Amino acid sequence: MSEPIITFNKVNKWYGNSFHVLRDIDLTVQQGERIVICGPSGSGKSTLIRCINRLEEHQQGHLVVDGVELTDDVKAIDDVRKKVGMVFQQFNLFPHLTVLENLTLSPMWVGKMPKKEAEEKAMEQLKRVRIAEQAHKYPLQLSGGQQQRVAIARALCLKPKIMLFDEPTSALDPEMIKEVLDVMIEMASQGITMICVTHEMGFAKAVADRVIFMDQGQIVEQNNPHDFFNHPQSERSRDFLSKILGH
């Protein structure tokens, strides 16, 4: 493995005065690594990945993404956001724009790409997530699984080095989860750095290089999927795994 692409160094974050949501986070992510973060709700998983593109700001410690340290410097934030794509639990597609317009918005307005070129690139991404035939529909006319695939395509249009997934399948009906996971698995085989908050343990086993277990704002345990699932080290991860795998 080469140079780390993301480095958390003793990162701390509080919500308000009292809620210590991230506690002394130390984490290094290598280029091309695929990481799954799991843990009980409220453990700080989403906050952790939202710090990487500064949707949340940390108050202590250092966080470096692809050589850029995240501070209050707006330019640094812009720099980082250009390299980091994100997929949300609630899709967050723009409902007033068509699928194609959702995809071309940023390339055209931020990347100053001509419309025609942006549309061609967008169609490529839509084909990649197998939804090209819906390009001229509005997001609300699609199913949840289709919407999430559009959201993935939208993030990919920026050619990000890093993709963050914040519980991408949690808002989906069971039969739609697979179509989204298939797209993510295919992406995983193409060398992009992926950090995924999810409870889909099947996905973790299939593609993750490393599973990180968080509880109460701390990284409790990290290991390769095989060892994590078969020999969890801590009491808390054993307890968590028994709950989500037990049914």
Add this chain to the structure above:
Amino acid sequence: MSAQTFQTIAPRPAPVQTEGVLAWVKSNLFNDWKTALGTAVIGAVLLALLPPLYRWAIANAVWVADSDVCHAASGACWGVVREKFRFIIFGRYPFEEHWRALLSTTVLLALIITSCIRACWKPWLAAMWVAGLALYFCLMRGGVLGLPRVDTDLWSGLPLTILLASLSMTMAFPIALCIALGRRSGMPAIRSLCTVYVELIRGVPLISVLFMASFMFPLLMPQGFSIDVLVRVLAGITLFAAAYMAEVIRGGLQAIPKGQIEAAATLGLSYWQTQRKIVLPQALAMVVPGVMNSFISTFKDTSLVAIVSLYELTGAMGMAMNADANWRPFRIEGYLFIALIYFVFCFSMSRYSLWIEKQVNKSKLR
């Protein structure tokens, strides 16, 4: 399997009538005893009111412009409208120059109607507005091209109403947008400035704003410096309407989920790009009814400028009636006439708003 034998089913009459006038009456007016009672009560009230109204407004009404005939008749005197028509519509604007007011107002209305058509929302529309307004003021004010000069204090009647309403609305909207965005700004100075503005303006009635604009403002200005009263009043109405509209728009801004802004941020959009491309299109689509409410009330609020000696439609009407003792008793007919004019404008605005709502909400159709 046994062989099926075909048997004709004899035609039967439909169970209950479900179409036609009778069925509609039954299901909508006499469905149960409560609706039937309501229908009966409303029907009785209409029966009592309509015949006398008909006798007054039509059967016994006078249509000729003759005040003696009117005094003798028991019905309405529509002749007053025929007699005073031009004074009601154009007020104090010089009689021989009425054509100029008519022509320039037609230009202004044409501009407004063009701006209402979605296909015309192009850059050339702004140029058309500049050219149209220049033409408007040349025609109305004169002093050029051999047209006698007509000062703004003589501008009155329907042209003045339309001028005040359309200009204050078009100027108030962008101001309201900025105020609404400002009230949600992350910068405390801008936020409190906008809040103070809204609270200050909402705290006083429009009448006092107009008084300030027309009487107080000149006192505060240095000697020899004056701004046209029409401009001052226009500014007053604009600032007043903007405060209310800003709150309507802010309501729409608040309804946009935080995830939309976060998604825009992850795509690298700047604050202004996010507002322009993501937040405002969705927020404004939601507040079309509220904004149209503001527009309609601004249109009607223009009648208050009469208290600062500008005679728009209502003021011109009052002046036309008061000036002539022969016709003074028939002011009710006159007021009904201008009420009809107000209604036509306000109703068109509300129908337009419904159409716009349908246009902007197309993406929500499944």
